[in-house]
Amino acid sequence: MNNIQMGYQSISEILISLDADFEAAEAHGVAVGMLSIAIQADADNWLQLILSDYADIPAQYTEPLLDLFEKTRKVLANGLDEFGFDLLLPDDDEPLAEQSEALRAWCLGFLFGVGYLRSQVAWPGEVAEIMQDIVEITKLDTNIENGDDEDANALMELREYLRTAVLTVKDYFPETLPVQSH
Numbered sequence: 671m672n673n674i675q676m677g678y679q680s681i682s683e684i685l686i687s688l689d690a691d692f693e694a695a696e697a698h699g700v701a702v703g704m705l706s707i708a709i710q711a712d713a714d715n716w717l718q719l720i721l722s723d724y725a726d727i728p729a730q731y732t733e734p735l736l737d738l739f740e741k742t743r744k745v746l747a748n749g750l751d752e753f754g755f756d757l758l759l760p761d762d763d764e765p766l767a768e769q770s771e772a773l774r775a776w777c778l779g780f781l782f783g784v785g786y787l788r789s790q791v792a793w794p795g796e797v798a799e800i801m802q803d804i805v806e807i808t809k810l811d812t813n814i815e816n817g818d819d820e821d822a823n824a825l826m827e828l829r830e831y832l833r834t835a836v837l838t839v840k841d842y843f844p845e846t847l848p849v850q851s852h
Contacts, residue, residue, distance in 0.1 A: 698758035703783020
């Protein structure tokens with residue numbers, strides 16, 4: 671279990687206490703989407719996206735969020751070890767419905783983060799396929815009452831696919847890609 675995974679519950683509690691528009695998995699998806707397009711993406715822009723009153727929030731809340739963003743940046747910047755990167759999702763012992771909803775929300779956040787920095791209709795080759803796959807994952811039925819091992823394995827496979835897909839998208843964009851300003 672990596673440092674990002676261990677922080678899901680605390681990040682979730684912070685965002686809930688701040689009445690954020692994004693929950694933990696979705697907020698992390700936004701960060702990863704932004705960083706996949708431009709590794710130099712600004713953490714303050716990310717905080718402004720996920721927290722409406724960012725300027726008025728005490729540092730005790732924003733510091734763990736900024737730490738999450740910077741740890742994510744560091745892991746993605748290294749890019750050599752796909753196992754160093756993970757999605758911020760609930761632990762495996764949480765109900766499958768909660769895990770699948772978080773995975774779906776993470777994908778929505780990723781697409782939002784990518785679109786925030788690069789609103790491109792046509793993606794090249796493999797990146798286009800990945801983006802379409804992620805769009806399809808956002809349609810995931812998260813109404814899993816009593817999931818079985820097959821459901822758990824399918825969710826794990828989607829998670830693994832997304833980990834490698836993120837690195838593929840990130841590798842497509844050069845480090846110095848100009849970022850659209852908003």
